Amino acid sequence: MDKILVGLKRVVDYNVRVRVRSDGSGVNTDGVKMSINPFDEIALEEALRIKERGEAKEVIVVSIGTPDAQQQLRTGLAMGADRAILVESDTAVDPLTGARVFRALIEREDPGLVLLGKQAIDDDNNQTGQMLAAIWNRPQATFASKIEMTGDTARVTREVDVGLEVIEVDLPAVVTTDLRLNEPRYVKLPDIMKAKKKQLDQLSINDLGVEIATPIKSVGFEPPAERQKGVIVEDVAGLVSALKDRGLL
Amino acid sequence: MTKILVIAEHAADTVNPSTAKSISCAADIEDAEIHVAVFSDNGESVARQVAALGSVSRVLRIDNAANETLLAAVVAPQVVAIADGYTHIFGPSTTFGKDLMPRVAGLLGVNQVSDIMAVLGSHTFKRPIYAGNAVVTVEASAERTVVATVRTASYKAVSDGGNAEIDAISVEADLPTHTRFIELLAGSSDRPDLQTAAKVVSGGRALASSENFEIIYKLADALGAGVGASRAAVDAGYVPNEMQVGQTGKIIAPDLYIAIGISGAIQHLTGIKDAGTIVAINKDPDAPIFEVADIGLVGDLFSIVPEFQAAVGG
Structure with a gap:
């Protein structure tokens, strides 16, 4: 396998507790820390490990978004990716359009594997990888916790509700990552310097000839329903009696 | 006319409670006619269980040896083959539905509504974003099939008492062989299932x-x-x-x-x-x-x- 394509989405850092704007027009993301979507970081780490085992030659990181996403691509290059592609878009793209952008890049790059996070932690859609596999007419292995490359195929262990499912997919394929797949490496300062010299191409969605899909429209935002604050009991006897009062014991 | 197809989740011969919860969400849409599709290598028992659920008017039983393990790449083209005439296609937001439904949406060329937590209208729903720190109201296009997953924790299972007709149908679709099931390593436990335990x-x-x-x-x-x-x-x-x-x-x-x-x-x-x-x-x-x-x-x-x-x- 020559190439692995990895998606890196720029999202609000997972440590930031986002709040809904008081007028319900969206969530407040002004001035908050932005990072690589954590599941995408795991995808990149896995791609780098596959390359380091000699099972791939080049790791290409891709982001779709505003020019600000160059920051996340540079971080990806510092982690060890060989080159980066930014597909510019002023607005957030919907999952199907995102999948179409990757499909168009696949035509150009001909990767043996596309590694994506299982979901982005902003819109929590969990769609793009599966949609890409669908329109590419290739296998998908979602929620991966282990990936073994075996020549023309990959054996993937998937985190499913009842345990772990092992499937085998012919390559090329789309694999989406779950949390336990690996622990991403830290970026070292010399690597950040080196990353500045690596190739970062900028394209537009138009350049790729991608048709924008009909989005699911967001028409209003609200904070989640609050739970009422409860009572503090002093000891186990108090706990047991409170549970009995509620008919739970 | 609102016609909803719900994709049943099941393991071997038992329907998963996520199915009755997805039906419950579908039933929140006014005047909806609800059909349920059971994909299996032998769906006789599951189809009967689904037919007994309330709000269901028809059960489609699609038996195929290739449906023994319900791989998304194999099931999705079959869903698309029977999608005609349905305004909505729902599945549960479990790992089964999360894997399958976006593949269906991709083949149909539509975006998906993920994790419906409330129905406000036939094309208007609430769903959580930012790890539940915000709830967004979304509108899907009325011109297109609505493909959606249902956040099962937001719904009670629809009650029993249904008596839907069961139609065994055969589906013409090219089924890929590029994805193969190897094994399921299930945690063995006699304890109640985490997802459904009281x-x-x-x-x-x-x-x-x-x-x-x-x-x-x-x-x-x-x-x-x-x-x-x-x-x-x-x-x-x-x-x-x-x-x-x-x-x-x-x-x-x-x-x-x-x-x-x-x-x-x-x-x-x-x-x-x-x-x-x-x-x-x-x-x-x-x-x-x-x-x-x-x-x-x-x-x-x-x-x-x-x-x-x-x-x-x-």
Whole structure:
């Protein structure tokens, strides 16, 4: 396998507790820390490990978004990716359009594997990888916790509700990552310097000839329903009696 | 005319409760005619169970040897082959539905509504974003098929009492062989299933080891409860990932949830906010879990839990 394509989405850092704007027009993301979507970081780490085992030659990181996403691509290059592609878009793209952008890049790059996070932690859609596999007419292995490359195929262990499912997919394929797949490496300062010299191409969605899909429209935002604050009991006897009062014991 | 196709989730011969919850969500759409598709190698028993659920008018039984293990790449083209005439196609937001439904949406060339938590109209829904820190109202195009997953924790199972007709149909679709099932490594447990248990006991990082998790299992057994864990406990290797409760694990809605040694990170709270009663046991009185707990007990879990277990007769 020559190439692995990895998606890196720029999202609000997972440590930031986002709040809904008081007028319900969206969530407040002004001035908050932005990072690589954590599941995408795991995808990149896995791609780098596959390359380091000699099972791939080049790791290409891709982001779709505003020019600000160059920051996340540079971080990806510092982690060890060989080159980066930014597909510019002023607005957030919907999952199907995102999948179409990757499909168009696949035509150009001909990767043996596309590694994506299982979901982005902003819109929590969990769609793009599966949609890409669908329109590419290739296998998908979602929620991966282990990936073994075996020549023309990959054996993937998937985190499913009842345990772990092992499937085998012919390559090329789309694999989406779950949390336990690996622990991403830290970026070292010399690597950040080196990353500045690596190739970062900028394209537009138009350049790729991608048709924008009909989005699911967001028409209003609200904070989640609050739970009422409860009572503090002093000891186990108090706990047991409170549970009995509620008919739970 | 609103016509909804719900994709049944099942294991071998038993329908998964997520199916009855997805039907419940579909039934919230006014004047909807609801059909359920059962893909299986032999769906006789599952089709009968589904036909007995309320709100269902027709069950489509699609038997095919290739449907023995329900791989998304194999099932999706079959869903698309029968999609004509339906305004909506729903599946559960379980790993089964999350894997399958976007592939269906991709083949149909539409975006998906993920994790419906409330129905406001035939094309208007509420869904959680940012790990549940915000709820967004979304509108799907009325010109297109609505493909959606249902956040099962937001819905009660539709009641029994249905008597739908069952049609065995054959579906013409090219089924790929590029994806092959190898094996399922299931955690073997006699305890109630975490996703559907009426009571759940969960342990967090404060348990400090997998050996110490024994006291959680013992309390759960005394209560007849399922067992869960925080992401921190999973990350630390105390328990397997399928026990993880939270935005990146399982989203559950038991009648009673007991969080032991769990601080209450937002991503964990997202997974339990629909629980009936939340009990928190933690030594840190400032732990965020107490902000959402209905009943809190501050103290050392290693003395409280065995005492609690003895008190409930375990």
